[in-house]
Amino acid sequence: MREVAGKRQGGGSPCAACKLLRRRCAEDCVFAPYFPADQPHKFASVHKVFGASNVNKLLQELPVQHRSDAGATLVYEANARVRDPLYGCVGAISSLQQQVDALQTQLAIAQAYR
Known part of the structure; x- marks a missing residue:
């Protein structure tokens, strides 16, 4: 078709x-x-x-x-x-943003101890 x-x-x-x-x-x-x-x-x-x-x-x-x-x-x-009926895509975006923030913090800590 x-x-x-x-x-x-x-x-x-x-x-x-x-x-x-x-x-x-x-x-x-x-x-x-x-x-x-x-x-x-x-x-x-x-x-x-x-x-x-x-x-x-x-x-x-x-x-x-x-x-x-x-x-x-x-x-x-x-x-x-x-x-996720309450948040939909925003919930997924928020979760990913929290993961990015946590990883950036870990990276900053690791770079500070070099």
Whole structure:
């Protein structure tokens, strides 16, 4: 199945979003380019966290050239929210920042004793 300017070309199975929502996947389906049928887990987590209607609105409001990045970001944030419902990506970033701070402190101590 080819994609041209955000529209599906040719036949094939419905996208992951339409399959999960149990609806017919239209040729101009806003979800199809970003949630392919062979990766249903991606849309499932996005739908669970954000809801299909909100994702639809968000994608429709963005220029086409930014939708792919938004789709990937939604998947990343949804997966982070499934792991950490309260903080999501911010929790992961905070944890990594604490690790960086601790390692920088250890490095400064090690360099001071050279």
